[in-house]
Amino acid sequence: VALLGNPNVGKTTVFNALTGYRAKVANYPGVTVDKKHGPLRGAPGVEVLDLPGTYSLAARSPDEMVAVDVLLGRRDDVPRPAAAVVVVDASNLERNLYLASQVLETGVPVVVALNMVDVATSRGHAVDAGALSARLGVPVVPLVASRGEGVPALVDAVRGALERPATPPRLVAFPDAFEREVEALGDSLPRTREGSPLPDAERRRMLLDVGGHAERRAVEAGGARVSDALAAARARLEAAGHPVAGLEASRRYAAIGPVVDAAVARPAEERTTATDRIDAVLTHRLLGSVVFLALMTAMFLSIFSWAAPVMDFVDVDVFGRLQEWIVSAGFLGGGLLESLVVDGIVGGVGGVLVFLPQILILAGFLAVLEDCGYLARAAFLMDRLLRWCGLSGRSFIPLLSSFACAIPGVLATRTIESRRDRLATLLVAPLMSCSARIPVYALLTLAFVPPVKVLGFLDARALAFASMYFVGIAVAVPVAWILKRTVLRGDPAPFLLELPPYRVPRARAVLQQMTAQGGAFVLRAGTLILATSVVVWALSTFPRDEAALARRDAAVAQVEASRAAEVAAAPEASRAEVEAAHDERKAAVEAEANGELLRRSAMGRMGRAVEPLFEPVGWDWKVGVAVIASFPAREVVVGTLGVIYGIGEADEGSESLREQLQAARFEDGPRRGEPVFTLASALALMVFFSLCCQCVSTLAVIRRETGTWRWAAFAFGYMTVLAYLAALATSAVVRALSA
């Protein structure tokens, strides 16, 4: 059984009620993209499949194509549904019945779920389900799915439809000339694999949707013969006074009008709804912009201020203690295995898991805004600005989501109808500063930006931090603009967006979104980042130079040997000082020897290979190592810098790593002895990480969504080149300014 409906009609809530299975509930069209199914309650063996929301069977966005393909049995992975439940919004019947009438014509047994009857009642609409059922010729079940009302009746109706499918009368009358053309097309089109002509519903879609999904599929299968046949048929219809453009919509709405009139008693004057009053403020010329900016600011501030205490706790009290405990318990023997667990696994994975609070807060915020209907208004407000760089309001939600993580951002582009707009959005989405950049920004800002006031009132550190977000946006604008004028050039697609009625966000829906996002993140930390941490650890440890290792141990032993003698020789009063001096010497010897070991490791060789490229920016080979090592996930760079510049605990909050970086010096070359990190080279590194695409998960999801590695490679390539050039420029400008 397939579940269909317009976006924002509570389709997912109906799905949950039918299956008792907790699926994600969303207000914005397209969040319910993945194939979701569950067993129908009280009907063993019957599966309910939740299809993406669509306004029409004339599919345009990738989402809608999935819905239509499943319904018409065009997909290999899903059998053609035995029945369809069309969820309609009782308070907005006309447009909802448009889709329902299309589904009725496909020949699938249909049950209409008349949802949100309570909303219709509150607007003074009295909907007569019996009259509607009589007119449509299929069962109509009134529902308030959010409260579970009417669900048992809907289950019964579905079972009834499966056992005794109704044959509804043809609701929409098309001209005879059109019906003849649909009939005739059967002969000129390729047959299905089973050898029968393509179904009637599919031929109708092909003829009606000029350049549409059905036509493209048929032309792919049958070539020019098909496109010629379609063009000829359309020309004949036009000559007969029935041009296909507008034919379907006008006939369909003409047929629906009387149905709605018969089934719905409406007040003469539409009541002013709460939505009208809220919109008067939220989309107001001045107030609307103020509220929008305030909301966005509040969202980002809350990410930092609310998450910080939790992050410190997780970082220091959970992972820091865990590392200390492992070392002090000593059951791993203090050797290679202990180093792998403490530095590689706990350090690497823990360093990433601390961002969970931020991801949860952002996901929660977005879920609340989405569920109450505000995100559609945000898209409405932002359309003008986004169009300026060649995108549309629909790109707003993917881009906003990308500030949490580019992966949900890329997935959210599925609701964009125009393929070119979708590609452009998806290619600039990773430029938005995601939460994985926060540790990089935090570490470098705290270590190298002095806590001074700029222009007397701006905190320099906050400014540096905020600038990184701005850099990504500022670069995304021209990139989108150029993409839309070069490789993705084409006619602008219409931007039509429903502004759904406001409603109180449901706690359950919000929690579901938060757990889904948080779960995905933890999974990623447990798999990809765990693997990366181990690989980075291994590449920086092997091949082990046994001679260098022996030299280190000898040097350390030498310090230790002289310690006993010197301490004994020193006067009582200065013994503590001598001890301390020896500890320092020992640490220095170890650090130098560890640097030597790293340099000879596989990672160190890679870093040295790219050093000439990084030298103009002001980075040494160790930065090269960190950049290469963070290719799978940019947040890994913090852990890697920790491993490289000093062994031990390494996360963005640790004083020791900050101090290690501040103390780092060039080991050789013309700048030997100078500090590696200055304001210029640190800011350059931040800019590099704000623009680069060091994230294997993002690249993988781009490849999955575009169907080719080409776009993933393109995203990685253009972002890396831009990141490098911008880092070079940043370094040069800061040096010039501070000179």
Next chain:
Amino acid sequence: VSTAAASTLDAAPRGAAVRVVSVEGAPSVSQRLLEMGLTQGAVVSVVRTAPLGDPLEVRVRGYLLSVRRGDARLVRVEPA
């Protein structure tokens, strides 16, 4: 209906009800406008414009739809 009274949706006065006369433009654009309910004879009204002047918020068939001025220009309307 005199042609002088006919205009396009983007130029319709705020809050006033107008009736759709026809929808022009390429099929890919016009079909979408028609599907969303802007068919001949439908009564629509422009509720307000976005803070940046575009797009328009239009009430049609009992719901609210955001339409760009450029697309609204394809919809010929007359006073209802």
